[in-house]
Amino acid sequence: MPIDVKELSYSYNPGTALEKRALQNISVSINRGEFVLIGGDTGSGKSTLIRHFNGLLRPICGHVTVGGMQAHEKHVKAKVGIVFQFPQDQLFGRTVYEDVAFGPSNFGIRGEELEERVAEALELVGIREELYNVPPFSLSGGEMRLVAIAGVLSMRPDHLVMDEPLAGLDPGNKHSLLRILKELHSQGISVIIVSHRISDLLPLADKVIWMEDGRISFEGRPQDFIDSGHSLPPAITSLMKDLRQRGIDVRDDIFTIEDAFNEICRVKREKMVHRQ
Numbered sequence: 001m002p003i004d005v006k007e008l009s010y011s012y013n014p015g016t017a018l019e020k021r022a023l024q025n026i027s028v029s030i031n032r033g034e035f036v037l038i039g040g041d042t043g044s045g046k047s048t049l050i051r052h053f054n055g056l057l058r059p060i061c062g063h064v065t066v067g068g069m070q071a072h073e074k075h076v077k078a079k080v081g082i083v084f085q086f087p088q089d090q091l092f093g094r095t096v097y098e099d100v101a102f103g104p105s106n107f108g109i110r111g112e113e114l115e116e117r118v119a120e121a122l123e124l125v126g127i128r129e130e131l132y133n134v135p136p137f138s139l140s141g142g143e144m145r146l147v148a149i150a151g152v153l154s155m156r157p158d159h160l161v162m163d164e165p166l167a168g169l170d171p172g173n174k175h176s177l178l179r180i181l182k183e184l185h186s187q188g189i190s191v192i193i194v195s196h197r198i199s200d201l202l203p204l205a206d207k208v209i210w211m212e213d214g215r216i217s218f219e220g221r222p223q224d225f226i227d228s229g230h231s232l233p234p235a236i237t238s239l240m241k242d243l244r245q246r247g248i249d250v251r252d253d254i255f256t257i258e259d260a261f262n263e264i265c266r267v268k269r270e271k272m273v274h275r276q
């Protein structure tokens with residue numbers, strides 16, 4: 001079920017003195033199973049764009065469809081789950097369990113299947129059973145975000161969309177969230193992440209979309225994104241470029257620590273063979 005955006009334009013407060021054009025003629029497709037990063041400066045239209053993916057906003061011009069259905073159809077809400085930047089904006093249940101059960105029960109799922117879905121979603125994000133009956137607002141910010149993610153996962157969506165998921169998380173929480181995203185992606189769900197600072201996430205991505213002033217100014221592979229100079233490269237890529245400039249013959253098209261380690265080992269091995 002791909003998300004297809006065709007010639008989408010959107011303005012806030014149209015036809016008034018406060019009219020603000022937020023998206024201009026956007027066309028993009030996201031396939032099930034892709035890991036997509038959406039970056040860009042503040043106010044470039046990232047949140048406005050993703051709110052069209054499950055009909056929270058409706059296009060003023062153009063179309064957004066999911067597997068051929070209009071994005072505002074109820075069924076799409078089950079297929080495209082959006083987690084907002086501030087989880088407290090989407091949590092409202094009296095308990096963690098109720099919150100996560102809300103989506104599927106709204107689609108008529110009851111009994112054992114509901115219990116199974118809630119337990120599966122909470123387990124995926126690592127929320128322990130002792131917390132099932134706790135009010136979500138008594139949790140830490142990181143835990144609330146995990147519950148908000150579980151609330152979307154209990155719908156068993158094809159696409160998980162997250163707005164600034166790493167903002168405000170400490171390194172430990174960041175690491176575990178990245179592990180969860182990787183796991184979900186490996187299960188075939190597409191993961192679509194909006195972020196100001198996408199360099200931490202580039203190693204996971206299949207595709208990068210960069211927005212400027214309501215338009216897409218770049219769409220392509222992470223490596224081409226780094227080469228395009230739209231954003232600072234990840235620290236590990238800068239290090240490899242620096243080593244190369246200093247005369248060490250390493251590749252500089254690298255953005256994971258593991259690949260950097262393997263590349264440095266390769267060069268070291270070659271040098272040793274040369275010396276013998």
Ligand SMILES: Nc1ncnc2c1ncn2[C@@H]1O[C@H](COP(=O)(O)OP(=O)(O)OP(=O)(O)O)[C@@H](O)[C@H]1O
Pocket residue numbers: 012013020021022040041042043044045046047048049196
């Ligand atoms: N509810 C609203 N009413 C009026 N204008 C809005 C509203 N929400 C957003 N805008 C304007 O639309 C434009 C795009 O906003 P949007 O929130 O999509 O940007 P963003 O890329 O998500 O920014 P950020 O990185 O700060 O979250 C901005 O100029 C913003 O001021």
Ligand SMILES: [Mg+2]
Pocket residue numbers: 046047048163
């Ligand atoms: Mg935003």
